[in-house]
Amino acid sequence: MTEQSLSVKEAIRNRRSIKLFNGQPVDQEDLMNIIDTAVWAPNHGNRQPWRLVVSIGTAMDSLMSVIRDFAVPNWKELTEEEINKKMLKFTTPGAYAFVIVPQDVRQKERYEDFAAASGFIQNMQLLAWDLGIGACWKTPNWLDNPKFREALGVKPEERIISMLQFGYFDDIPKEKPRKSAEEIVTFFK
Numbered sequence: 001m002t003e004q005s006l007s008v009k010e011a012i013r014n015r016r017s018i019k020l021f022n023g024q025p026v027d028q029e030d031l032m033n034i035i036d037t038a039v040w041a042p043n044h045g046n047r048q049p050w051r052l053v054v055s056i057g058t059a060m061d062s063l064m065s066v067i068r069d070f071a072v073p074n075w076k077e078l079t080e081e082e083i084n085k086k087m088l089k090f091t092t093p094g095a096y097a098f099v100i101v102p103q104d105v106r107q108k109e110r111y112e113d114f115a116a117a118s119g120f121i122q123n124m125q126l127l128a129w130d131l132g133i134g135a136c137w138k139t140p141n142w143l144d145n146p147k148f149r150e151a152l153g154v155k156p157e158e159r160i161i162s163m164l165q166f167g168y169f170d171d172i173p174k175e176k177p178r179k180s181a182e183e184i185v186t187f188f189k
């Protein structure tokens with residue numbers, strides 16, 4: 001595993017969502033270390049409202065055949081080349097982590113759990129960035145599709161809140177401007 005090199009500030013400021021990966025595999029130990037640190041995200045009552053379904057290495061092939069049915073529903077009518085082209089944004093990451101959150105029947109707890117899992121996900125993205133591994137949080141519509149949920153073993157009282165792609169990349173995307181503190185802050189008087 002590569003040594004940590006970025007300050008928290010550098011990681012937050014320079015991280016970009018990576019949408020073009022170069023196909024290089026991600027090391028399972030790196031990913032497990034990222035997860036082991038990311039779980040230190042704040043969460044109410046230490047409920048730790050998250051679990052992950054990870055696909056890495058040889059398991060990527062079987063995940064791709066599941067994703068293909070949803071991402072390219074007409075794949076049977078296409079040539080292999082056409083399918084490969086449409087699937088490129090799914091096949092080039094080196095690993096996937098689907099973040100699954102319990103859907104508490106109590107609204108307050110459900111929102112809290114969703115918020116906590118978002119912090120956990122951002123932790124993973126920042127830790128990955130620190131190792132030179134890009135990530136992108138994706139929410140394609142089919143994450144909630146019952147057949148996709150079933151393929152991942154998601155229980156009725158759970159929800160997939162993120163398809164997190166991890167991988168190596170050749171180019172860093174341009175930053176998307178953010179509003180300044182001055183623009184978003186109202187001082188309470």
Ligand SMILES: Cc1cc2nc3c(=O)[nH]c(=O)nc-3n(C[C@H](O)[C@H](O)[C@H](O)COP(=O)(O)O)c2cc1C
Nearest residue numbers: 015016017018019136137138139140173174175176
């Ligand atoms: C909840 C959430 C859902 C997202 N879903 C997608 C998605 O489905 N597809 C995608 O390309 N990017 C997705 N993104 C990534 C955003 O596009 C990205 O964060 C945004 O463009 C800002 O870029 P940056 O992260 O590089 O600053 C998502 C981000 C969040 C937080």
